[in-house]
Amino acid sequence: MQGQIIKISSNRHVVNSNGINYNTIPRGKFRKDKIIPKVGDYVVFNEKSLVIEEILPRKNTFNRPMVSNIDRAFIVTSLVNPDFSLGLLDKFIAYLELNNVDVVICLTKIDLVDEETYEKIKEKMVYYTNIGYTVLTNLELDKIKELIKDNTVVFIGQTGAGKSTLLNKLNPDWNLKTGEVSLALGRGRHTTRNVELYDFLDGKVLDTPGFSALDLSYKKEDIKYAFREFSNYPCPFRDCSHTKEAECSIKKAVDEGKILKSRYDSYLKFYEEAIK
Numbered sequence: 001m002q003g004q005i006i007k008i009s010s011n012r013h014v015v016n017s018n019g020i021n022y023n024t025i026p027r028g029k030f031r032k033d034k035i036i037p038k039v040g041d042y043v044v045f046n047e048k049s050l051v052i053e054e055i056l057p058r059k060n061t062f063n064r065p066m067v068s069n070i071d072r073a074f075i076v077t078s079l080v081n082p083d084f085s086l087g088l089l090d091k092f093i094a095y096l097e098l099n100n101v102d103v104v105i106c107l108t109k110i111d112l113v114d115e116e117t118y119e120k121i122k123e124k125m126v127y128y129t130n131i132g133y134t135v136l137t138n139l140e141l142d143k144i145k146e147l148i149k150d151n152t153v154v155f156i157g158q159t160g161a162g163k164s165t166l167l168n169k170l171n172p173d174w175n176l177k178t179g180e181v182s183l184a185l186g187r188g189r190h191t192t193r194n195v196e197l198y199d200f201l202d203g204k205v206l207d208t209p210g211f212s213a214l215d216l217s218y219k220k221e222d223i224k225y226a227f228r229e230f231s232n233y234p235c236p237f238r239d240c241s242h243t244k245e246a247e248c249s250i251k252k253a254v255d256e257g258k259i260l261k262s263r264y265d266s267y268l269k270f271y272e273e274a275i276k
Helices: 028-032 086-097 115-130 141-148 163-170 220-226 228-232 249-255 261-273
Strands: 002-009 012-017 020-026 042-045 051-055 061-063 066-068 072-078 102-108 134-137 152-156 196-200 203-207
Touching: 012 042, 020 028, 072 086, 072 141, 086 102, 086 220, 086 261, 102 115, 102 141, 102 163, 115 134, 134 141, 141 163, 152 163, 220 261, 249 261
Parallel strands: 020 051, 072 102, 072 152, 102 134, 152 203
Antiparallel strands: 002 012, 002 042, 002 196, 012 020, 042 051, 061 066, 196 203
């Protein structure tokens, strides 16, 4: 049978198949081959022996937290407390782009900033919309629900950005305490290391606090692929780093206002921090 791992606790791997949960264990060969099953994995298991026989190919995989096959991430971004940060937003986006995860930007606490500040942020968000990202506010619940449907999703963002408040609005039955990092029902902040997938609004929501700290441990030459708009401005040199080269099309597009200056600044920062 085929199913999806929705929870791992010790050596117990809960696999959901056709709406039924099975308590399974992975075959011993996995440990020998250094294969680690993760929440989100699609697997083949024996219904009688309850042994996971095979892990099917992954769309993506993460080691912190130990999850796989995430379709979409909602980056919950507050406009104040914590303050709005384009640099942090770009870091989340870069991390997700390099892991083949669809990105939705969700703005929160728009009622706590003055109109002038909100308009300036909206102007920046027009750029993100134009390069292909969905930008919503936490008031557009129907649109958010539609984007959850038939997908495995995660809500990420800074602590205090409003993730729990948003999820409570989507489904009051969760009754999450505001200020919690994860979707942990009835559990205190940071009291669990378990990762779990929950059926939610015709999709699945990943419950984990682990995405709050990101590690962009990628090679320098890979960072440019995290900035999707760069592909619109091919450089004359295939190995252009987009940093110091005189004929760089990316630098020219920044000077002409075609690429947002803050996006390019984020690229330079991530490039400098990347593995050589």
